[in-house]
Amino acid sequence: MSTRSLQRIIRSIPASDGAGVKLGRSLGQSPFHRVDPFLMLDEISSDSPDDYLAGFPAHPHRGFETVTYLLEGHMLHEDHLGNRGDLRSGGVQWMTAGRGIIHSEMPQQEDGRLHGFQLWINLPAVEKMKAAAYRDIQPNEIPHIELAQGGTAKVIAGTLEIAGKVIHGAMQGLSTAPLFFDVRLPANGIFSHPVTATLSAFLYPYEGALTIGTPDIALPLQAHEAGVLSSGEQIEVRAGADGAGFLLLAAHPLGEPVVQYGPFVMNTKTEIEQAIQDYESGELV
Numbered sequence: 001m002s003t004r005s006l007q008r009i010i011r012s013i014p015a016s017d018g019a020g021v022k023l024g025r026s027l028g029q030s031p032f033h034r035v036d037p038f039l040m041l042d043e044i045s046s047d048s049p050d051d052y053l054a055g056f057p058a059h060p061h062r063g064f065e066t067v068t069y070l071l072e073g074h075m076l077h078e079d080h081l082g083n084r085g086d087l088r089s090g091g092v093q094w095m096t097a098g099r100g101i102i103h104s105e106m107p108q109q110e111d112g113r114l115h116g117f118q119l120w121i122n123l124p125a126v127e128k129m130k131a132a133a134y135r136d137i138q139p140n141e142i143p144h145i146e147l148a149q150g151g152t153a154k155v156i157a158g159t160l161e162i163a164g165k166v167i168h169g170a171m172q173g174l175s176t177a178p179l180f181f182d183v184r185l186p187a188n189g190i191f192s193h194p195v196t197a198t199l200s201a202f203l204y205p206y207e208g209a210l211t212i213g214t215p216d217i218a219l220p221l222q223a224h225e226a227g228v229l230s231s232g233e234q235i236e237v238r239a240g241a242d243g244a245g246f247l248l249l250a251a252h253p254l255g256e257p258v259v260q261y262g263p264f265v266m267n268t269k270t271e272i273e274q275a276i277q278d279y280e281s282g283e284l285v
């Protein structure tokens, strides 16, 4: 079985979005920092409310999915469909923008720590104009497994198969078939998982460091770096001496042209112009 090696590192850089929320952006810094179908990965990690309280007031999206996962803190989501969800630590909000959504994402706490992620996953051309959809996944709806060699894995999307156990994650049935796991390992802990060879995949340690690949090809990946993996049938990682927490993402690449203008991600410039026109004339959603 071929094991994936570390092919490329996308280090996160400081960025600001919404009404001035400070975050670290790895994927999505530029068109050259995507891992098809993943468009963007932001990490918000701050003890200072000034960095995040202004939040993300009402804004549009078209053509892809936004996935928000909170490790700590608490955030209120509202959209034009009347969905209202209070995203809590350990919860996930899976929002399919499709033809259009207008929503706000506002941190609720007055003090304390906020730590979480927003991931953008592209939709195939045939699904970009489908109706918007929204799922608020509570922490207790996300299955997890204790790993035999120590550590835990939470299965947010896709199916985890490890040591004869099969665990179906909270999100299933999407056409890009994403795997989204949150894995925590003790010092020098090992995680290995089979994966379809043709899926795009990357790892994002948010705590501690990893080495990736079998010992003969192992390469280091530090916290807040997205490590893009080669193709192969197996992902194998080892935590450093302080243990590690990391996101594992994999999905079917779309192989379609991507034209992005801020919160609109389509296949052609004409479709982007249409999105802008629809938004300005109140016909996005």
Ligand code: CO
Binding pocket: 056, 059, 061, 066, 103, 105
């Ligand atoms: Co948004």
